[in-house]
Amino acid sequence: MILKGKAHRFGDDVNTDYIISGRYKFKTLDMKELATHVMEDLDPGFYSRVEEGDFIVAGSNFGCGSSREQAPLAIKYAGVSAVISESFARIYFRNSINNGLPSIVCDSSGIEDGDELEVDLENGTIKDLTRGTEIETSPLPKVMLDILNEGGLVPFINKHGRLPVE
Amino acid sequence: MGKTISEKILGAHAGGDVSAGDIVIAELDYMMAQDGTAPLAVRSFDGFKEGKVANPGRVAFCIDHSAPSPLKSVSDLHAIMRTFTGRYGLELNDIGSGVCHQVMLDRAHALPGSLVIGADSHTCTYGAVNAFATGVGSTDFAVGMLTGNLWFRVPETIKITIGGKLGAGVFSKDIALMLVGDITADGATYQALELSGSAISDLDLDGRLTISNLAVEMGAKAGLMEADEKTLEFFRGRTDRPIVPVTADGDAEYAKELQYDISDLAPQVAKPHTVDNVVPVEEVEGTPIAQGLVGTCTNGRLADLRAAAEVVKGAKVDTSVRMIVAPASREIMIKAVREGLIETFLEAGATVVPPGCACCVGTHQGVPSDGENVISTANRNFKGRMGNGEAFIYLASPATVAASCLEGRIADPRKHFES
Numbered sequence: 342m343i344l345k346g347k348a349h350r351f352g353d354d355v356n357t358d359y360i361i362s363g364r365y366k367f368k369t370l371d372m373k374e375l376a377t378h379v380m381e382d383l384d385p386g387f388y389s390r391v392e393e394g395d396f397i398v399a400g401s402n403f404g405c406g407s408s409r410e411q412a413p414l415a416i417k418y419a420g421v422s423a424v425i426s427e428s429f430a431r432i433y434f435r436n437s438i439n440n441g442l443p444s445i446v447c448d449s450s451g452i453e454d455g456d457e458l459e460v461d462l463e464n465g466t467i468k469d470l471t472r473g474t475e476i477e478t479s480p481l482p483k484v485m486l487d488i489l490n491e492g493g494l495v496p497f498i499n500k501h502g503r504l505p506v507e
Numbered sequence: 508m509g510k511t512i513s514e515k516i517l518g519a520h521a522g523g524d525v526s527a528g529d530i531v532i533a534e535l536d537y538m539m540a541q542d543g544t545a546p547l548a549v550r551s552f553d554g555f556k557e558g559k560v561a562n563p564g565r566v567a568f569c570i571d572h573s574a575p576s577p578l579k580s581v582s583d584l585h586a587i588m589r590t591f592t593g594r595y596g597l598e599l600n601d602i603g604s605g606v607c608h609q610v611m612l613d614r615a616h617a618l619p620g621s622l623v624i625g626a627d628s629h630t631c632t633y634g635a636v637n638a639f640a641t642g643v644g645s646t647d648f649a650v651g652m653l654t655g656n657l658w659f660r661v662p663e664t665i666k667i668t669i670g671g672k673l674g675a676g677v678f679s680k681d682i683a684l685m686l687v688g689d690i691t692a693d694g695a696t697y698q699a700l701e702l703s704g705s706a707i708s709d710l711d712l713d714g715r716l717t718i719s720n721l722a723v724e725m726g727a728k729a730g731l732m733e734a735d736e737k738t739l740e741f742f743r744g745r746t747d748r749p750i751v752p753v754t755a756d757g758d759a760e761y762a763k764e765l766q767y768d769i770s771d772l773a774p775q776v777a778k779p780h781t782v783d784n785v786v787p788v789e790e791v792e793g794t795p796i797a798q799g800l801v802g803t804c805t806n807g808r809l810a811d812l813r814a815a816a817e818v819v820k821g822a823k824v825d826t827s828v829r830m831i832v833a834p835a836s837r838e839i840m841i842k843a844v845r846e847g848l849i850e851t852f853l854e855a856g857a858t859v860v861p862p863g864c865a866c867c868v869g870t871h872q873g874v875p876s877d878g879e880n881v882i883s884t885a886n887r888n889f890k891g892r893m894g895n896g897e898a899f900i901y902l903a904s905p906a907t908v909a910a911s912c913l914e915g916r917i918a919d920p921r922k923h924f925e926s
C-alpha cells in the first residue's frame with residue numbers, strides 16, 4: 342500500500358492528553374466528534390488544516406501518557422493516514438496498530454512541516470518528495486504487521502478466530 | 508541463565524520458559540477497565556462476531572474518573588458499563604468505590620506473582636505488590652475479556668537499587684520524581700523496572716505503590732518489586748486465592764543497572780508541563796498557587812493522608828488556595844474518618860471529595876482557571892491535563908502540597924517534620 346500526503350510536524354513527547362484531552366474523551370464515543378479536537382492544546386488549528394491522507398510527523402516518544410485508545414482513533418478519524426515518529430510510547434503503539442492506524446518508526450528529523458511524502462508500508466520506505474530524499478523505516482514486528490494487514494485486531498480475530506501469535 | 512521477575516511471571520502464565528524479546532500468549536489472572544476506557548472496550552467487544560466473556564470472575568469495571576457523573580453524556584457512558592457488567596455478571600465498582608487502582612488492591616485482585624492488565628496506563632502500580640501489571644488500550648482489553656489471554660512481548664529489565672535513608676519531610680514521592688527526572692519520560696520505554704534496595708524495603712506498602720505508579724512516566728511497561736512480609740500482611744484476610752511471590756534470580760540478565768542513594772534527597776517538584784522536569788523544592792519555593800490536590804492513584808492512600816494531615820493540623824489553608832483532598836478508595840476514606848484525618852482537613856479549610864480521581868484528569872471536581880498554578884500529588888502535569896490548557900501543574904509529595912496550601916505558595920515541607 343502506498344500512502345501519499347503532507348507532513349504536519351510536531352516535537353518530542355506528544356502525550357495522549359495533547360492528542361485528545363480528557364475533557365472531551367470522557368464525554369462521548371463519537372470519534373468523528375472527538376477528531377475535531379485532536380491536538381487542540383498543542384496546535385489549535387490542526388484539525389481544520391489537516392487533509393485526508395496527511396501524516397503526523399513527530400520526534401521521540403509519540404503517544405506517551407495514558408492508555409486512551411481515543412488517541413489513535415481521533416487521529417485516524419481526523420483523516421491522518423499514518424504517524425511517523427522516531428519512537429512511540431508502548432501502549433499508544435499497540436493501540437494504533439489494533440485500530441489499523443500505522444505507526445512508522447524512522448529517523449524523522451529531516452522531514453519538515455508541509456513536505457509532500459510518499460510512504461510505502463510494504464517496503465518500509467518514505468520518499469520526501471519535497472526534498473528528494475528517501476528514508477528507511479524500522480520494520481514492524483510480524484505480529485503487528487499481521488494485525489495491520491487485517492485492518493486492526495477485532496477484524497483479525499473475527500477472520501482468524503485466534504490471537505495474532507502462532 | 509537466571510530470570511527476571513517479568514520473565515518468570517510471564518513464563519508461568521504462558522506455560523513455558525520465556526526470555527526478554529519473546530512474544531508470548533499469556534493467561535490473565537485479572538483485568539480492569541475504568542469509565543474512560545471501558546465504554547470503548549465494550550464497543551470493541553460488541554464488534555466481535557461471536558463470543559462471551561471467558562472468565563467473568565476475573566474482570567472488574569470501575570467508575571472513578573468522572574464520578575459521580577457531572578454530565579448527561581458521561582452518565583450515558585456509565586450506563587453502557589452498568590448494562591455490560593449486568594449482562595455478563597462482571598464486578599462493577601460504582602461511584603464512590605475509589606480510584607480503580609486502589610480498588611484492585613483493596614479487593615486483592617492484583618496479587619503477588621499474578622498477571623494483570625488494566626485499561627489504564629497506571630496499572631503498573633501493582634508492580635509494588637509483585638504483580639506483573641501493565642496498561643493496555645480498550646481493544647486489547649476486549650480481547651482479554653473474550654479469550655482470557657493476551658499477547659505480550661517479554662520486556663527487558665532495568666534493575667534499580669536504592670539505598671540510604673529518607674530525611675524527615677522527604678517521602679517516597681520524592682524518590683519517584685527523582686527517578687523520573689533522572690531516567691526521563693522515555694528512558695525505560697518497552698522495558699520493565701525492578702526496584703529494590705534498603706530504601707525500598709524501609710518503605711511501607713503505600714510508599715512503594717507511589718513509586719511503581721510512576722513507572723509508566725518513564726515509559727516502562729511494569730515497575731516491579733519483590734514481595735516481603737509487609738506485602739503479605741496487606742493481603743492477609745483479603746483473599747483465599749493462592750499467593751505465589753516471584754523473586755529475580757541472582758544471575759538474571761539486565762539491560763541496565765542503576766544505583767541511587769537517597770540519604771541527601773530534598774523534596775522534589777516536577778514543573779509544568781512534563782513529569783521529568785524535576786527540581787528540588789528550593790528552586791520553586793515561593794511560586795504562588797491557587798489550588799492543591801492531595802489524592803489520586805499516586806498519593807491518595809492512608810500514609811499520604813496522614814502526612815498531609817500532619818502538616819495542616821491546627822493550621823488554616825491560605826485564603827488564596829482551594830485545597831482538595833480525595834481519598835483513593837472507600838476503605839481508605841473510612842479509615843481516614845476513624846483516625847480523624849478527615850476532620851483535620853475540614854477544620855483546616857480543605858474540601859474533601861468522594862473517593863475517585865477527583866480533578867486529576869480534568870473531568871470534574873476542580874478544573875483550574877486560566878493562568879492558575881496548581882500543586883498536585885498526581886502523576887501527570889501535562890498542559891491541559893486538569894481540563895485547562897492555560898493552567899500550570901506542579902507535582903509533589905502530599906507533605907509538599909499540604910505545606911504549600913498553608914502558605915499560598917510552593918513551600919518546603921521539611922519545617923513541619925523537624926523533631
Ligand code: SF4
Nearest residue numbers: 606803804864867868
Ligand atoms: S487518579 Fe489520575 S492518574 Fe490515577 S487513574 Fe485516576 S485519572 Fe488516572
